[in-house]
Amino acid sequence: MAKTSPRRPSNKTSNQLRIIGGQWRGRKLAFPTVEGLRPTPDRVRETLFNWLAPSIIGARCADLFSGSGALGLEALSRGSGHTDLVDSAKPVSQQLNLNLQTLQCDHATVWHSQAQPWLQQAIPGYDIIFLDPPFGQNLAASCIEIINNRNLLNDKAWVYLEMGATEPLPHYPENWQLHREKTAGQVCYRLFKVEQA
Known part of the structure; x- marks a missing residue:
């Protein structure tokens, strides 16, 4: 469970996330100050969703370690069919639910859970999984x-992996093809295409 910062304001909503594309473009949403929470930078999101543009409409997505919701909410704004937002910090989950209510979005679900146990019970059939751990x-x-x-992914699904630039790339399955890779400052981000046998 992530720990909240002792210096955060009492309303827990001192931070602002801006959605950069789609139906909610320009909307600003609050997210709480939680240790380790760092929204995916705007320029990284812009690049990622340019890569995903042909695949995002109607896609079933999961945003693991959701945090501010930068990736999952961006996917929803750009037309994903349904997005699961998963985070273990209670203030984060509460704010994500509030933000979905603000956006009047009914095709997303917030899960207050660690990512690994959630994945163990998730229903297969995802088109895109965003993996952005601390x-x-x-x-x-x-x-x-x-x-x-x-086997949680559909054929020709995508997995986005965001890591620190100095972190070693973990082992990944042979049917995950590295499609794109870029580094921006302290962030290295990769997009894999998954071809099922």
Whole structure:
């Protein structure tokens, strides 16, 4: 469980996330100050969703370690069919639900859970999974293993992986093809295409 900062304001909503594309473009939404929470930068999101543009409409998505909801809410704004937002911090989950209400969005579900146990019970059939764990905690490898072992992805699905630029790339399945890779400051981000046998 992430810890809240002792310096955060009492309303827990001192931070602002701006949606950069789609039906809610320009909307600003609050997110709480929680240790380790760092929204995916605007320029990284812009690049990622340019890569995903042909696939996002109607896609079933999961945003693991959702945090501010930068990735999941951006996917929803750009036309995803349904997005699951998963985070273990209660203030985060509460704010995500409030933001969905503000946007009058009824095709998303917020799950207050650690990513790994959530993946163990998730229903297969995802088109896009966003995997953006806290840096330096070696959480990506276990998630990748569960996603693969449980066959959670559709054929020609996408997995987005965001890590610290100095972190080693975890082992990934042979049928995950590295499609794009870029580094922006302290962030390295990769998009994999998954071809099922």
